[in-house]
């Protein structure tokens with residue numbers, strides 16, 4: 001791609017190497033259009049999640065999938081298996097696949113398929129965006145709704161119409177930019193507590209996002225624009241644990257409920273079994289999920305969903321210099337539970353909750 005947009009001006013471009021053009025969101029959307037049946041999957045996905053948050057659908061939302069998608073072939077194999085399981089357990093669980101293309105890093109590291117699709121620091125973002133959109137179309141085409149973290153505020157213009165549930169990550173929940181963006185997103189948005197465990201950060205984010213905002217953004221043609229939003233009334237809390245300790249336990253959940261009530265927000269909580277809730281040790285994810293299920297069976301009414309980091313193979317791997325050495329179906333970011341564990345976690349949860357959930361709907 002031509003690098004002709006960088007004006008050589010030594011003072012003002014001291015730290016810029018290049019500014020490369022991108023196709024506009026409208027161009028990519030025309031090239032890879034969203035049509036039936038994928039469009040129906042998204043519409044249904046959003047509407048079911050909204051109904052779960054409104055207690056009009058008693059099922060437990062389960063956001064399940066790899067920490068990140070790095071190999072679309074393995075991701076699609078995973079999606080096919082998950083779709084089959086989702087259909088089987090649909091009476092109790094509403095399964096949405098984690099399709100995460102943007103990774104927020106504590107310091108540095110691979111930032112996901114959009115940022116560096118070739119995993120070689122060539123940063124072919126236009127190619128990454130196209131591959132991400134193609135993958136999301138395929139997953140939705142299977143009838144499986146998708147969940148993603150919205151990290152770059154421009155990405156939803158390219159991909160948002162394919163996503164049924166969005167997370168704002170622990171590292172960006174406090175960011176005004178992400179709160180503003182979320183206030184205009186069409187799907188429910190889960191705000192994670194801060195990496196330090198702060199629930200108030202997420203509560204403030206939910207409050208902010210429920211209001212209208214006006215801010216600088218882009219339009220479908222890629223031009224900068226003033227974006228005016230209406231506010232998103234389906235934003236909610238995701239407990240993911242903090243640097244000091246997990247927060248999936250019943251005391252932490254009760255404290256989170258109290259914080260939401262104090263802010264006059266609906267008691268809607270999703271519990272992430274990974275990250276700070278399992279010290280990034282995937283072997284602990286089943287323990288967290290069992291505890292969540294137990295709380296619901298004991299009468300908890302605020303837990304509306306859960307999240308699992310899962311892939312075909314257990315654990316994770318560092319990205320090798322020779323990409324042919326990558327282990328198929330194994331995460332290149334956080335460690336995941338393998339497919340067999342995923343299946344038994346979800347089956348056990350569904351079995352334990354069958355018949356219990358309808359009583360939670362008013």
Ligand SMILES: O=C[C@H](O)[C@H](O)COP(=O)(O)O
Pocket residue numbers: 067103104105106107108109275333334
């Ligand atoms: O879920 C992913 C990671 O926890 C997040 O991207 C941070 O990862 P890092 O601490 O390895 O950078």
Ligand SMILES: C=C(OP(=O)(O)O)C(=O)O
Pocket residue numbers: 067100104149168169170171192240275
């Ligand atoms: C980065 C993630 O989570 P968190 O923001 O909780 O660290 C994630 O879910 O991929």
